Amino acid sequence: MEYRCVQCGFQVKTLFVQYSPGNIRLMKCEKCKAVADEYIECELMIVLIDLILHKPKAYRHLLYNVLNQQSTHFQGLLWKLLFGFLVLDAYRSLLVRHDEEWGMSMSISSYFWIYRKILVDVFLGNFMFLCCFLLAIRKLLKTSAQFFRLGKLWLAVLISSYFKILLVAMMVWEFPPSVIYIIDLLVLSSNTVALKVITESDMNPCVGACFIAHAVKFCTTQAF
Ligand SMILES: [Zn+2]
Structure with a gap:
């Protein structure tokens, strides 16, 4: 251990x-x-x-x-966290799309349109996040993801996105839409600290890597 x-x-x-x-x-x-x-x-x-x-x-x-990687439950934990992360991401997308478009029409086709957009947000957004995150780590931190274990890196990202749980509160209470973006900023800052800890790097490159990855994910979801 x-x-x-x-x-x-x-x-x-x-x-x-x-x-x-x-x-x-x-x-x-x-x-x-x-x-x-x-x-x-x-x-x-x-x-x-x-x-x-x-x-x-x-x-x-x-x-x-x-949370040790040698633990027998590590893989299971990683999958559970990934599932929770994607569900919360889908809920975030639903909240954003709800405010933008659901007010206009409520036909069956508009429901399909919204759910298609949510799927694109979650899967394409996170795919772009993943690619840019690894690339930014390689360029800014002057190291590759193979340097440390990838599983540990993803565990750090998933765990440090715990601020997304605050989205659940939006099911119960009504908050202004800007709260979603405040939660995004908290996730970004938390990811930065986790990346710094897991790579033992300086803070500035970690801020840069996380900012680039989150910005690309945000732009991807906005573009589609
Ligand atoms: Zn010490």
């Missing part, structure tokens, strides 16, 4: 030693001498708040120490 110090990202053998049930000692990082992962003793709510605050150490805890 590949664990990381949440402070500096240095690889550590183990995060804690358990002497008896409920009696553990947190291990220290050999590089920065800080406790390798203090989130082990924290409530889930603290981790969630730090994720929302975009703290890289919370992302390291989640991506390296909680």
Whole structure:
């Protein structure tokens, strides 16, 4: 298992030693001498708040120490996250198209037209996102996706898109359409922190790579 110090990202053998049930000692990082992962003793709510605050150490805890690629459930988790991601993307597209076009006519053909557009938004939009994201990583981060495991990269992107869950709130409460774009910006910034953590790169190239990929996805959905 590949664990990381949440402070500096240095690889550590183990995060804690358990002497008896409920009696553990947190291990220290050999590089920065800080406790390798203090989130082990924290409530889930603290981790969630730090994720929302975009703290890289919370992302390291989640991506390296909680969700490990060696886990037997990794592939299953990846597919479930992908399914949830696409469903939320489809719902986002439905909300945008609803505001733009559903008010005009409600005939059967217009329903088919809308659903066709949603499918194009989800599949073509994400295909373009995928291609531009990998290309931007190669150019801006001066590395290829093969450098680190692709599965880990997609896990980071899918997990860090958790702000899309806020779209569910729009089923219950009415928000102005601009909220959709605010959620998009939160997803973009969260993806950037996750990419920085997973590639151990500087912040600026990660901002560039995520911005390019999201901008191309946005333009693709607008163009079609
Ligand atoms: Zn450290």
